[in-house]
Amino acid sequence: MTDTNENPQDSSSASEPALLPSQLALRRVAIDTYRENVAYLHRDCPAYRAEGFQALSKVEVRANGRRILATLNVVDDEKIVGCRELGVSEDAFVQLGVQDGHPAQVSQAEPPGSIGALHRKIAGERLGRDDFRAIVRDIAEHRYSKIELTAFVVASNQGELDREEVYFLTDAMVECGRRLDWQERVVVDKHCIGGIPGNRTSMLVVPIVAAHGMLCPKTSSRAITSPAGTADTMEVLARVELPFGELAEIVRVHRGCLAWGGTADLSPADDVLISVERPLSIDSPGQMVASILSKKIAAGSTHLVLDIPVGATAKVRSMAEAQRLRKLFEYVAGAMNLGLDVVITDGRQPIGNGIGPILEARDVMRVLENDPRAPNDLRQKALRLAGRLLEFDPDVRGGDGFAIARDILDSGRALAKMDAIIRAQGAHPFDRNAPNLGALSFELGASVTGVVTAIDNLQIARIARFAGAPKVVGAGVDLFRKLGDPVQVGEPLYRVYAAYPSDLEFSRQASKRCSGFEIGEAQAIPHLFVEF
């Protein structure tokens, strides 16, 4: 796909039509600009005044009947792009769908049609359904610059969207992409709003629920800023990038799957918005609700269990905040006709022991295999969520879900279902007794004797990330102590695994600055009252 043929200075080769004076030869520049289209124009390009263009926010590149918007970079090196060429970054080149040397034209981009609505939102106005449709369409079609995207995200942040606007936004996001239809009355899914390292309940909930016979076609994301997403962890065990036809067949046969959702064009505007929300660590209630619900509805779910963890270092820090968020999810789900059960959970510390793809896969398999070393908090939480999902089944009595889920897990039916899904997706070699962890490691010892009174989700995630997770699948943090556990001075709190010396060093420095653990007296542990 990424063909880096040398492109001759005179780019009107025999196989390509000759260039008109206003045309340039398109050239793939092998630079990956991370979701931002960039066009590269030589400073001395005779057809266009590169510098005049550059001050403007965007240019429009036309080739092959397609048009994309791009940021313009001016180039002073003919080895990167020649005077009669127009370079485009890797993603942008793929979007144009042409060969190197194809004629292309550039023009000053007209502002996106929805820019008026954007400015009204910036000015604090309430927007209507059509405004959101126009904005979301422009976003999905990559017509917004990073600056305009950020402006939309910030202007519709924190209390700036009322609940009906959140519904309009959600609906517009579903509309502008593909929407799956599984042709069944009940299609279930579970989702966590995120922020808790190690929280791999989906890989337990899906086999339990599918073993019960419910349809659970779970697609997950890869990690963006966390040390592992469900797709990264599942990939340790099986292939997760599946063509849609294959995925649908697996779901038909096995009632469930655990695949990567990135190829399905579900709620494409969401992927674009995330590219500015994540670096900014903005996760406002309105955007979170629209992002999650639009993806689920586009994926064809009819019923959803939503996990909202609460804790001092979780995304949601108080029960009051969790309840406000829950009401917003419920309002929009109701308007969108999605059955929703919100479960507020303990977010005071990571779930399970391992953080990082291989470590988390190990924990998941231990739970499925009823291994005595299985982390009990992961098992209990997965059973609770699976139980709530099972109660969407009209034949399951309210309150019986947990016990049914436990029976499915204890009997080995969940493990059998997981094995079947792994084989169907394409098993990867994985030895749970000798997982292939990073060859380099260090342990962090307790600085005092006492009881673990707090574990900082953010700092533990950061250390795992510095160690190389999720790209280095064997990297991460293995926790030896959890909240309430006693520890003697010098005893290890966790071990960090890495594959590269620079990663090990980054993570060691991070854990030295802040271990992520607090040790004190048992009564200092914060209490948390969550429903069960």
Place this chain on the structure above:
Amino acid sequence: MTDTNENPQDSSSASEPALLPSQLALRRVAIDTYRENVAYLHRDCPAYRAEGFQALSKVEVRANGRRILATLNVVDDEKIVGCRELGVSEDAFVQLGVQDGHPAQVSQAEPPGSIGALHRKIAGERLGRDDFRAIVRDIAEHRYSKIELTAFVVASNQGELDREEVYFLTDAMVECGRRLDWQERVVVDKHCIGGIPGNRTSMLVVPIVAAHGMLCPKTSSRAITSPAGTADTMEVLARVELPFGELAEIVRVHRGCLAWGGTADLSPADDVLISVERPLSIDSPGQMVASILSKKIAAGSTHLVLDIPVGATAKVRSMAEAQRLRKLFEYVAGAMNLGLDVVITDGRQPIGNGIGPILEARDVMRVLENDPRAPNDLRQKALRLAGRLLEFDPDVRGGDGFAIARDILDSGRALAKMDAIIRAQGAHPFDRNAPNLGALSFELGASVTGVVTAIDNLQIARIARFAGAPKVVGAGVDLFRKLGDPVQVGEPLYRVYAAYPSDLEFSRQASKRCSGFEIGEAQAIPHLFVEF
């Protein structure tokens, strides 16, 4: 300055220290990324996991004892950057101040220290003086990504900053750069909030005021989104990029100058903020006030005349809005100890006839030379503003300024002063009777007979910009009719000059879509009540 030596694959040449395992050889990548530092890392770089880095917002590049923050692009082409190299964009390379091949290290950038304050502003909180100091310092040191900059601009937009916060912001912006001291009791300046094409009054006001003996060390900006800034127009007549010592000497001898302000490091955060405000067309009152006043105070001004044009296509669209803006300017100027006289002016149409550097220089020289072809509106407006500036002189009676300014202009003393300043700065050849306009041109004819009832500042600026102004100094629009002028069908409204066929075509298409003129009956001309 931009040396594009080939950089060998093995970059530890004899003259450079050998690289440590964590070090890469710095390489200047000849890409001009327009005020955004970009670092280029090969995907297969053995020392760093390029992809893991990329998802994060920024990396920190350290070399030569300096450190810069940069966005990371991943490269798949050894011709752009090799596996043991770290490429940086042109601006970033200059900031590091090293040679190609110098050892450099990369790390994941810590978030800027003020990010907590930024998030509080996004959440709608009021910030204190120290918050603004921290934010402005991080911005000036390029520690904010484009996304974070936009978030700050949008979060402090429209009514989100109270007047004391605007004062804190202004003060912080002055503090974080250089501040000039001219060692005189009265140092005057004038400024227009912008938006009116052709409005080159500074080039008349400075010679008039300096001829009177007041100190007026005027530094101006180049155009960013307009067809010409004062620096672009003055550059037609004289050198404007002057080392500070030379500038100070000119000001000492001639009492005035007309130079480019870009090299002086005055309010550096402002330049960074502008890089996102302009593409977004955000010009909120608070940011405008902080931007303008911080620059003027840093430049050592003690007294300022501020021009606020009002009109349907000006930045300020109603007198009520102009008065609100004026109060905000007055409050902050008072807190900062700056003498301020706000003048609200007619912004219904461009000032003068020419729009574009050479055309505007022609108009200015015609006014100075008392040429009968001089545009009267430009002359009158310049006299009015100069008169208000002259009244900052304790020896000038209130109300006498205009007549004094007129005497200075009519007597030729303003022209003599302008000639002296031009010679001092370094004259450029300019023949005002045969200005070197673009060789290509077209005229736009009236579509009906009537009276000119409206001229759209934005559209005329756009057409001039499309024609190539300001980069092509001879490009632009020469207006033949102004508000209230009668015109017969087919008679030309303006002529557009360009130097390149593609520019001519862009501007012709733009003027066809919308000429920028409305023609109707005289009573349709909007009335405007401005003080005089």
